[in-house]
Amino acid sequence: MISCSGVTKVYVMGKEEVHALRGVSIDIEQGEYVSIMGPSGSGKSTLFNMVGGLDTPTTGEVQVAGCRLADLNSSQLAWFRCRKIGFIFQSFNLIPTMSALENVAIPRVFAGETPRAAREAARRVLDRVGLGHRLDHLPSQVSGGQQQRIAIARALVNEPLIVLADEPTGNLDLHTGEEIIDLLNEMKANLGVTIITATHDMKMLSCSDKIVRIEDGSVKRVDTQADVNVKVGTIDGETVL
Amino acid sequence: MMPKQDVIPEQTAVSWPIVMSVSMAGMRRRFSRAMITMVGVVLAIAFLCYMLLNETFVQSMIAEGSDDLNILLQNANVDILSGGGTDQMTVLLIGLTLLTSLVGIINAMLMAVTERVREIGTLKCLGATDQFVVRTYFVESAVQGVCGSALGMVLGLVVSMVVNLKTYGWFALKTFPAGGVVVALLVSLGAGAVLSVVAAIIPAYMAARKQPVEALRVEE
């Protein structure tokens, strides 16, 4: 459903060229849980931005559900991001002046729904992530883990095809991080949504259908769940990260 | 599952009333920032309103033609023969005040954009269009401008009444130019509204131009 072929990204900074991606080709199926691993600066976020329609490749092509993102204008991209992609960020990125309910409702308002109906939908999703009792709290009034739950609710409220989670546990402690991973996994199972996470977190691997390892802008290896189960013992021994 | 690219629609526009309610909620929770922007408007509009009102009062009192009043007017250095018209210096001063206020609002709105780069980027990830971002900044500035002008208008009226009552006593009430006062108040309010909307043009478009990738890289 997602297909990247020969994707490169070059940032030109003065005379210097930074090759963030050097020809990445991967295919991801509907409903897969994919972990993208790689050291800092390897190009994970850059790849995410391409899939999410936030950035365009220098060369190569990104297709989502048969649609070439490079062909869309900015308003069509907004439509695409609004309905087809759910973004989850390392630093949560909730709107500080909006309550939990308003934060989760806003993507539905962008999708053209009335505020009342949007809030109704937001309430249901917040219930589902276990925050039905915190609807009117501002982000600053809840814990980091709860903020990330609100962000997950926000990412799911428009029933996207794909959830892009760039290091969703990066700002959380071990235990809270695990809860967030469990929640993502549960959402994948219940909603059939495709989840792509970038992570340094080994625990993410156990529930991944596919693990893509990126180094210096190239895909080094793609493991499937079967490989992972076999290799789980050796991963710790590798100097992956 | 998903329409082919040639039928991917354009994102729907968020209507003004909804933009309004989103903006208002934001301003309520960022009240101190809104106040700072407003102070500049309040003072400039109070000054404008005060000058306009004085002009109407004086005109009305000259028209009254009472000898006692003319003495009071002369004592207050009003040039009765030329009809008490505002001199060029005063017009210049009012112009400069409004210009300063304009620059002040632009500056405050630009700060609001810089502070919220990350927020703008996030909203765009969630499906906000450039148009939505532009609209929120216009609404924010217009609301601050109208509220600020309303306060400035009241302040100008109060000061003007106090000064005129002190200088001309009951004449100020006897010759009270109701029509002229209403016009002066409306002109002040309108000037503040126009000022704030004009001031929002540059900040609003700068905000809308922010690309989400860049915006999200900005650390808080």
Ligand SMILES: Nc1ncnc2c1ncn2[C@@H]1O[C@H](COP(=O)(O)OP(=O)(O)OP(=O)(O)O)[C@@H](O)[C@H]1O
């Ligand atoms: N706007 C930019 N201008 C120049 N270079 C950039 C830009 N964005 C990213 N890069 C470079 O591209 C490379 C890949 O960056 P990217 O953010 O994708 O890495 P990452 O794998 O997400 O790293 P991390 O784990 O630290 O988040 C890095 O070398 C980075 O410095």
Ligand SMILES: [Mg+2]
């Ligand atoms: Mg990154």
